Amino acid sequence: MSRSTLNMTDVIENYIWQVGVRETAIMQQCREETAAMPNANMQIAPEQGQFLALLAQLTGARRIIEVGTFTGYSALWMASVLPGDGKLIACDISDEYTSKAKQYWQQAGITNKIDLKIKPATESLAELLAAGGAGQVDMLFIDADKIGYQDYYEQGLQLLRQGGLMAFDNTLWSGSVAELSDDPDTLALQKFNRHVHSDQRVDMGLLPIGDGLTLVRKK
Numbered sequence: 001m002s003r004s005t006l007n008m009t010d011v012i013e014n015y016i017w018q019v020g021v022r023e024t025a026i027m028q029q030c031r032e033e034t035a036a037m038p039n040a041n042m043q044i045a046p047e048q049g050q051f052l053a054l055l056a057q058l059t060g061a062r063r064i065i066e067v068g069t070f071t072g073y074s075a076l077w078m079a080s081v082l083p084g085d086g087k088l089i090a091c092d093i094s095d096e097y098t099s100k101a102k103q104y105w106q107q108a109g110i111t112n113k114i115d116l117k118i119k120p121a122t123e124s125l126a127e128l129l130a131a132g133g134a135g136q137v138d139m140l141f142i143d144a145d146k147i148g149y150q151d152y153y154e155q156g157l158q159l160l161r162q163g164g165l166m167a168f169d170n171t172l173w174s175g176s177v178a179e180l181s182d183d184p185d186t187l188a189l190q191k192f193n194r195h196v197h198s199d200q201r202v203d204m205g206l207l208p209i210g211d212g213l214t215l216v217r218k219k
C-alpha cells in the first residue's frame with residue numbers, strides 16, 4: 001500500500017520522489033496509470049520500490065518470489081536489478097490486474113526475467129517446494145491477502161536459503177495493529193507480527209516504511 005502510516009506530508013513525499021528514488025519512465029507510467037484504478041492504493045510507494053530493489057542488490061538476489069503482483073509495479077523494481085539470468089516468480093490470482101503488469105514488463109524489456117503464476121499463492125509456493133525448491137530462493141516480497149501471511153511465511157522460510165530475506169508489506173495496517181480490533185485482517189496481522197517477533201529461526205525488524213514493512217532474515 002502506498003500511503004504511509006507515518007505522518008509524511010505531501011511536500012516531503014514529493015521531495016523523496018524527486019531526489020530519493022530513481023524511478024524509470026515505465027515505472028512512473030505504471031504508477032500513474034494504476035493511480036486511476038479503483039484499488040490504486042494497493043500499489044507500493046516509489047520509496048518502497050527503491051528500497052526493495054536495494055535489498056535485492058544487497059542480498060545479491062538471483063531468485064526472487066513475489067506474492068501479490070497487481071499491475072506489476074513492485075516487480076518492475078525488483079526484476080530491474082536482477083542479473084540477466086535472474087528470475088522473479090510473480091504470484092497473483094488476477095488475470096485482469098496482471099495483464100496490465102505484463103504490458104509494463106514488456107515495455108521495460110524484463111519479461112524474460114519474470115515467471116508469472118496465476119493461482120492462489122499457497123499453491124504456487126507448494127508446487128515450487130514439491131519441485132525441489134527448498135533453500136533455493138534469495139528473497140521473497142509478500143504483499144497479498146493478509147489472512148494468508150502466516151502460510152506464506154512458513155512456505156517462504158522453507159524456500160529461502162540461509163541468510164535469505166523476506167519482506168512483508170502492510171504490517172502496520174494504517175496503525176490499526178496497535179489497537180483493539182475485531183477486523184479479520186487486523187487480527188491476522190496482529191497474530192502474524194507477534195509470531196515473527198517470537199520466532200527464533202529468524203532475525204527480524206518491523207520498519208515504518210509505507211504501511212509498515214517487516215523484514216525477516218532466515219538464520
Ligand SMILES: C[S@@+](CC[C@H](N)C(=O)[O-])C[C@H]1O[C@@H](n2cnc3c(N)ncnc32)[C@H](O)[C@@H]1O
Pocket residue numbers: 001042043044067068069070071072073074075091092093094097119120121122143144145148
Ligand atoms: C496489494 S496488491 C499487490 C501490489 C503490488 N505488490 C504492487 O506494489 O503493485 C495485492 C495483490 O494480491 C493478489 N492476491 C490476493 N489474494 C491472493 C492469493 N491468495 N494468492 C495470490 N495473489 C493474491 C491480488 O489479486 C492483488 O493483485
